[in-house]
Amino acid sequence: MTTTPAVPSAVPAGQTPAEAAPQAALQSADAYAEAVARAVRAAAAYYDNGSSALDDEAYDRLVREIAAYEARHPDEVLPDSPSGKVAGGAVEGDVPHTVPMLSLDNAFSDEEFSTWAASLERRIGRPVAAWNVQPKLDGLAIAARYEQGRLTRLITRGDGTAGEDVSHAVGTIEGLPAQLTEPVTVEVRGEVLMTTAQFEYANEVRTRHGGDPFANPRNAAAGTLRAKDRAYTVPMTFFGYGLLPLPGTDDELAEELAAEAHGDLMDRAVRYGVNTPASTQVPGRVVTTVEEVLARVREIGELRAQLPFGIDGIVVKADLAADQREAGEGTRAPRWALAFKLPAVEKITRLVDVEWNVGRTGIIAPRAVLEPVEIDGSTVTYATLHNPADITRRGLRLGDHVMVYKAGDIIPRVEAPVAHLRTGDEREIEFPAACPQCGSGIDTGEQRWRCERGRNCHLVASVAYAAGRDQLDIEGLGHSRVVQLVDAGLVSALPDLFDRLTRDDLLGLERMGETSTDNLIAALEAAKRQPxxxxxxxLGIRGTGRSMSRRIARHFATMDAIRAADAEAMQQVEGIGAEKAPVIVAELAELADQIDRLAAAGLTMTEPGATPPAPPATEENGADASQPAVPAGPLAGMKVVVTGAMTGPLEKLSRNEMNELVERAGGKASGSVSKNTSLVVAGEGAGSKRTKAETLGVRLATPDEFAELVGEFIM
Structure with a gap:
């Protein structure tokens, strides 16, 4: 059977999201009629050409208000009301479905889901034997018909009873094989969507051919699936979620399909060569209790921001075919399945301005200033725009309505303008002709523009960053003190702190007495002992940060080995690819003088416990057997997650210092819990990560237990 997202919504050109969104409970028949008309227009616009001016949340809110009015006034229900129709019902189709493609009812909280689950069990007269929990993919539902294993037809949902033939799209959809691994006659139902990478490529190609960019991946997939006469094609991805017989299906196979549990059907689809969520970070899972369902819902929700494709919820089904038959189906939705909707991560708002900020390495980064909008539990006022080329490619203008995406702790980003809402008053975005920080020239040779002075442009930010707790941890050298040093001409580069700055220099500054001066000098000396x-x-090397710096240091062990590495050698470090490696190598060369000065000043240029990589074998030296064996630490080969507040011997360690400790002891520090996690160190206040570890059966340790395990590595 079929699962589906709620109908994405749209508004007519020239109408703003505020005008289109429901503002309050419907109080009159006229308001109800207008709400129904608005919902019909929204569904028609989306399913006709994939355009979208509003997020799912606005449409869901509108439909809930319509349903609430109808519950109060059952005699006034209009025939066009979306509350009794299958999603996509605004679109006519001429290919009948052998079995209706229904929508799903929604739940928005644990309580709503638990109430629904209890009602389902009352309906069938027994507890549900097993629940199937799958991600709710954010795309367009289709049915793919196979005859003797060969793909012959693609059909959209349409009004649920008949859909459009979109077989012209065969060959552009990854995960939907032209030939199954077995010569069976079946229908595979699923979702066509665009991954993040496919969406970026689609907009690049579309704008290159003179079109407006798509607002988001969901709309891009909907518009692309129907397009027949474009001068270009772009790929999409298919995920199967249903398997059923067709006229002509072998009787024995038809009986098997009708009797199999949903999880078994999905396993069969995989054997046939069909792509399903089983190949992703959020595979379907069969559980037996409501509590386990809700735990899995939370797990998938936590992984949402990491997925390379969009989901807007979790689909929960009674897994067994017998339970499904007993529950039956309504006119628009099965009674044995439900969509647990997640908070919206996409909203429409207006692009008010663009700010140009200079980072510590001289990178000039544009930032969108937005009309404040609530997304994923927080108010968003700013969003990243990546670089000038990205602004140009997306065709953004000041005053545009834009689609903004945010999930979890991910920095909000502007996806694209909602082009059909333009009024003509929008303005071109002006790019800076000189560095906004210092007025110097701009190097525009790469996608990310950079001040010609590089890291010297924003010296205060560069030095303050280096002095931070997770870097050299120089107590007493905060931002205001760095400003003093730079303004006084005492520091013009990081090494000046160690080989130029004197006690008399510091005493000559305002608010620097003998005690604070001596304390700062002691902190500078202590910084020399940092690994x-x-x-x-x-050093603030582009393309690196705290974790990447640790990986590089542990891989090469010495600064000399790091500096001797070419791009190919640098790629041997986990997480450094072909694009990043040359940038790091070039940055190290650019910083050569500063590194030499820091080494001469006595800063540590080796990583404790690390051994340089063996040189490649040659005919002269043979296989390298000269490298001493590195003693395996107690965490060797383990992936470790630290969560909550540390206590005991670890109480004063920051999260970065805990990650360093993990890696000194031979482990790999991670920020998320998965089935591949070896150990979770759960301190006071550990929340969802501890819960997830318990659910997955991952080993847990208290801070005291962990300190005992890695005691010899605590510095």
């Missing part, structure tokens, strides 16, 4: 990974991080 190589901290020194590397303090």
């Amino acid at each position: 190589l990974s901290r020194v590397l991080c303090a």
Whole structure:
């Protein structure tokens, strides 16, 4: 059977989202009629050409208000009301479905889901034997018909009873094989969507051919699936969620399909060569209790921001075919399945301005200033625009209505303008002709523009970053003190702190007495004992940060080995690819003088416990057997997650210092819990990560237990 997202919504050109969105409970028949008309227009616009001016949340809210009015006034229900129709019902189709493609009812909270689950069990007269929990993919539902294993037809949902033939799209959809692995006659139902990478490529190609960019991946997939006469094609991806017989299906196979549990059907689809969520970070899972369902809902929700495709909820079904038959189906939705909707991560708002900020390495980054909008539990006022080329490619203008995406802790980003809402008053975005920070020239040779002075442009930010707790940890050298040093001409580069700055220099500054001066000098001396990974991080090399600096330092062990590495050698470090490696190598060369000065000043240029990689074998030296064996730490080969507040011997360690400790002891620090996690160190206040570890059966340790395990590595 079929699962489906709620109908994405749209508004007519020239109408703003505020005008289109429901503002309050419907109080009159006229308001109800207008709401129904608005919902019909929204569904028609989306399913006709994939345009979207509003997020799912606005449409869901509108439909809930319509349903609430109808519950109060059952005699006034209009025939066009979306509350009794299958999603996509505004679109006519001429290919009948052998079995209706229904929509799903929604739940928005644990309580709503639990109430629905209890009602389902009352309906069938027994507890549901098993629940199937799958991600709710954010795309367009289709039915793919196979005859003797060969793909012969693609059909959209349409009004649920008949859909459009979109077989012209065969060959452009990844995960939907032209030939199954077995010569069976079946219908595979699923969702066509665009991954994040496919969406970026689609907009690049579309704008290159003179079209407006798509607002988001969901709309891009909907519009692309129907397009027949474009001068270009772009790929999409298919995920199957249903398997059923067709006229002509072998009788024995038809009986098997009708009797199999949903999880078994999905396993069969995989054997046939069909792509399903089983190949993703959020595979379907069969559980037996409502509590387990809700735990899995939370797990999938936590992974949402990491997925390379969009989901807007979780689909929960009675897994067994017998339970499904007993429950039956309504006119628009099965009674044995429900969509648990997640909070919206996409909203429409207006692009008010663009700010140009200069980072510590001289990178000039544009930032969108937005009309404030509530997304995923927080108010969003700013969003990233990546770089000038990205602005141009997306065709953004000041005053545009834009689709903004945010999930979890991910920085909000502007996806695209909602082009059909333009009024003509929008203005071109002006790019800076000179560095906004210092007025110097701009190097525009790469996609990310950079001040010609590089990191010297924003010296205060560069030095303050280096002095931070997770870098050299120089107590007493905060932002205001760095400003003093730079303004006084005492510091013009990071090494000046160690080989130029004197006690008399510091005493000559305002608010610097003998005690504070001596304390700062002592902190500078202590900074010299920080390991190589901290020194590397303090340099602020583009393409690196705290964790990457640790990986590089542990891989090469010495600064000399790091500096001797070419791009190919740098790629041997986990997480460094072909694009990033040359940038890091070039940055190290650019920083050569500063590194030399830091080394001469006595800063540590080795990583404790690390051994340089063996040189490649040659005919002269043979296989390298000269490298001493590195003693395996107690965490060797383990993936470790630290969560909550540390206590005991670890109480004063920051999260970065805990991650350093993990890696000194031979482990790999991670920020998320998965089935591949070996150990979770759960301190006071550990929340969802501890819960997830318990659900997955991952080993847990208290801070005291962990300290005992890695005691010899605590510095």
